[in-house]
Amino acid sequence: MATIKDVAALAGVSLGTASRVLSGSSQTSPDSRARVTAAAEQLNYIANGPARSLRRSRTDVLGLLVSDIRNPFFSELAHAAEREAQRRGYTVLLANADEDAAQEAAYLRTFASQRIDGLLIAPQGSDLTQLRSMRDSGLPLVFVDRSVDGIDVPTISTDNDEGVRSALTWLHGRGHREVAFVGGPPAVSTGSERRTAFLRIRDELGLSADPRLIAHGDFRTESGVEAMRAVLASGARPTAVLSADGLMTLGVGRALREESARQLGVVEIVSFDDLDWFSLVSPPISAVRNDATAIGRLGVAALVDVIEGRPAASHRVATSFVDRSAEAAAGAGA
Amino acid sequence: MATIKDVAALAGVSLGTASRVLSGSSQTSPDSRARVTAAAEQLNYIANGPARSLRRSRTDVLGLLVSDIRNPFFSELAHAAEREAQRRGYTVLLANADEDAAQEAAYLRTFASQRIDGLLIAPQGSDLTQLRSMRDSGLPLVFVDRSVDGIDVPTISTDNDEGVRSALTWLHGRGHREVAFVGGPPAVSTGSERRTAFLRIRDELGLSADPRLIAHGDFRTESGVEAMRAVLASGARPTAVLSADGLMTLGVGRALREESARQLGVVEIVSFDDLDWFSLVSPPISAVRNDATAIGRLGVAALVDVIEGRPAASHRVATSFVDRSAEAAAGAGA
Known part of the structure; x- marks a missing residue:
């Protein structure tokens, strides 16, 4: 170093x-x-290096570096982390990487220069050197939601495989065979895991393997609009779409609405991430509930374990499926 | 020196x-x-006095204490603040008061113990002593969105009066006379200003003064559900409702939907705060655009001015009204 x-x-x-x-x-x-x-x-x-951990006195402050504070998944995770931290006598300072590796690097330097006892991070996936030096400097580190290959720290993440399986099985049961996929960035662990799961389970269920049904965004709204537009423009004719996060689901809804007011009802949307407003859309959007609250809470628990010298384990948090098809029928007259 | x-x-x-x-x-x-x-x-x-420069060297880090990180208004404000800070060579550490004065006090203590150059805060309105002592300690301080009486620091806030006027004038023009109001907490400056504006402009326009049309929440979703339920249970018969922030609008929508699937279309909703998903609801929700981006950006600009020894002025940011009634007609068949 x-x-x-x-x-x-x-x-x-x-x-x-x-x-x-x-x-x-x-x-x-x-x-x-x-x-x-x-x-x-x-x-x-890394500011102050190994000497820092010797000198450092406890501050009862944790850092939390999220990928995108405007993504409700992460603001929910941050809120849960903060409540759990408070329960254990810590406060949490938040920073926002804004889905940008350079900004992540800047905030890693900021946290290194501040007085924190440990850091929770949802890594962007491309800054191994800096993350390694932070870990090597002795700063307690826990990954939430995302992980990076080659850095072995406790990781609290979602069961992406189970989530994608529940969504595709549900769509299959409703008769869909032409299912589009609006995925996240393959360089991010959640993007890559959800895509791999989609491809495998799609084939298991015998859904269409038309490559024009697949597009990728960056987990943000505008990229969902563009990915859905690309699928529709390709000539593919999806009857349903699985979007890999809540913000891209918003984009998918916009793209379908702009294509034709009626498309919003014709192409069935399923979202990985359940957002508060999905029940108010017509028809309501069914979703994989990605438990940001549990991830935030368990992330803080693991980080505090590391800080206080106890062993901490990685954990995959279960998803559940929120089926809103009955609400759609009930609300049809609205 | x-x-x-x-x-x-x-x-x-x-x-x-x-x-x-x-x-x-x-x-x-x-x-x-x-x-x-x-x-x-x-x-x-050196701005803020010798004591400060001895005690604290420049870190190029700003603190931002928001009221509720799960409120899209504040996550948008935080995102804009961070971009402006980055442009000026600063990073931003965020903390979440969670609409709770005790938690605000805990984070004020946290920030006081960290190495920040200045603090942006949307104050809860009830912790004057601690805010005063931070200001008196020489820490540069700027209020965003909210203010508190008796502490005079530069304040970047919304033109609440103009926003409420645009919403009520629009509803009046569409023939509504029985307009409900789901307000925020009167102890918070934005809650109080929007309520005062509602009462005055309601009377100017000759809208119904039935007191059963008015209820208050705490700017969060669940309180919007409860406030709207209370109005409906009171015997009042509103044809429209103005909700004082975006999260309460979500709650209002839920309460109307639960009352009867048809109420969602029958009682017209207007929101103070425009959220991303309002165009996907049926019918779409028209809204006062409360410019979180401008407030975050101008807040950082004012704070950096104070930090760097330049004078900084308070500013009211203009609102605009987003009329989605045409979209409602276009999307009626969806």
């Missing part, structure tokens, strides 16, 4: 200057701040 | 005036602001 000496050497400044910049002192010039910051980024230097 | 006394002496103003100017208070004259700012620059005075 890079030391402060490496940073000073690369930046071409004295050790004292590097130290002042990295500890946030205002007694530094803009030029040396820029050079030291660039060198620290290039070397993936 | 220059003290605030030196600045006051050079500017020829009292210590109190110098302090008010340097902490971004609006209770100062343009003349004294110009003199104090010039004196501070001449003396190279």
Whole structure:
């Protein structure tokens, strides 16, 4: 791991200057701040390094770095994490990676410079070096919702396989064979696991393997609009669509509505993530309930175990399926 | 190093005036602001005083304490604040008061113990002592969305009066006279301002003054369900309802749907706060667009001004009205 000496050497400044910049002192010039910051980024230097864990006193503050604070799944997870933390005598400071690896890296540096006892993170999947240095610096670390290969820390995630299976089995039972899939980014663990599950279970159930039925977004609304438009424009004729998260489901609904007011009812939507407003749409949207509350709560429990020196295990949280087809029939006159 | 006394002496103003100017208070004259700012620059005075600069070095980290992270208004505000902060070289650590004064107090203590350069807060309205002591400690402070009487810091908020007026005028134009109001908590500035505006504009427009049409919640979903149920159970017969925030609008929709599938279409809903999914409901919900993005962005701009020693002013952000009645007609067959 890079030391402060490496940073000073690369930046071409004295050790004292590097130290002042990295500890946030205002007694530094803009030029040396820029050079030291660039060198620290290039070397993936984590502020204060291993010495930090020796020096650090407990603050009872946890960090939580979520992927997208505007995604209701993560704001629910954050809320649950905070309640569990409070119950255990901790407070939680939140940061938002905004589905962006560079922003994730910036917040990892911010948390490294703050006084936190441990960090919960839903990793973007592309910044192994920095995550490794944080773990190696002795900062307690737990993954929530997402994981990355090659970093072995306790991970609290969803049973993506079970969730996709429940959705496809339900659609199959309702007679659907042409089922579109609006997936998440394959580089993110949840995107990749849901896609793999879709392909395997689709084949098990004998659903159409038409490749034009599959498109991918980035777990955000606008990408759901675009993915659904792409499927409709491809010439495929889906009778149903499974969207891999709640925000993309909103986008899918918009794309179907814009295509034709009637499409919203004709193509049946199923969502991975159940959102509050799904029962108010006509017809209501059935969904895989992805238990953000349990993930947030268990994530904090695991992190506090690590902080307080107890063993912590990874855990897959069960999903459940919310079938709103009866509500659709009841509300048909609305 | 220059003290605030030196600045006051050079500017020829009292210590109190110098302090008010340097902490971004609006209770100062343009003349004294110009003199104090010039004196501070001449003396190279570090914003917020010697005690602070000894105790705390710059970290380029801002704190943002929102009222409810699960409320889309605040997650949008947080997202915008973070983007603006990033543009200016800062990162943002978020905390969630969860509409709870005790939790707000806990997070004020957390932020006080962390290394932040300044704090944006949407105050709950009941913890003046702690907010005052944070301000008096020299921590740059800016209010967003909400304010509290008796603490004078720059405040970026919504034009609640204009928003309520646009909603009631629109409902009046569509022939509604029995308009229910599901308000927020009167102890919170936004709750109180929207209620006051409702009562005054209702009377101006000659809408029904039946007191049974009015109920209050706490800006969260479940309270919207309960408030709407209370109005319906009172014997009042509203043809429309104005809900004072987006989450309560969800609750209002649920209560109308549970009362009778048909009520959702019969009682016209208008929402203060426009949410992403309103266009997918049948009929679509028209709304006052409460510009969380502008509030978050201007809040960070004002806070950075205070941190960097420039004067910062309070600002009311304009609302706009999103009329979805045409979509309702177009989507009637969906």
